[in-house]
Amino acid sequence: MKRKGGHRHRKPKDDCSLPENEDKPHCVFKDLPRFYNSSSPSRANKPLTPLGYVQFYLPDVDTHSATPPEWKIEYSTFKPAKLIPNETDSVQPPPVPLHLLPDYVAGLENDEQARANYVRRLKRISPWKMKDLTIGSYIKLARKLVSEKKMWNKFTELMWVSEAVAIRELSLMRRFVSSA
Secondary structure, three states: OOOOOOOOOOOOOOOOOOHHHOOOHHHHOOOOOOOOOOOOOOOOOOOOOOOOOEEEEOOOOOOOOOOOOOOEEEEEOOOHHHHOOOOOOOOOOOOOOHHHOOOOOOOOOOOHHHHHHHHHHHOOOOOOOOOOOOHHHHHHHHHHHHHOHHHHHHHHHHHOHHHHHHHHHHHHHHHHHHHO
């Protein structure tokens, strides 16, 4: 016996406008309003709201050495000024340990001029400058990415770094296989 071809489609759902179908689950939930809480942590900056994200990478992970590889920051969603605490912010620890920041020198918290110069240098690892990671902040980021070509190019550069490495390794493998 030969099998019938084509896709197996689900049985069509009943017409919800008929009185005999109004109690069926797909008809009952269809017209209920969707609720969300505007003060939930994903929509407002409150306790349990994620405030930022820092992407680390290991630049020389392929090389063999006796010393362990060092972590480097690829990008951060924090504003650059938030990465270095002021001398008055001694109660709250910084979002990223200071020794992991690129080219960090101890004592920047106390010297206002040196701190301002270092914040300017941190702008290359924090292109997004998001206040927090709520839905509204992501929508603002998406609008910026669409409207500003320079920001979009930076985004694609950071997001596709692993693919670029994979493409480079694939081309090296092809050369190796073809030479053998």
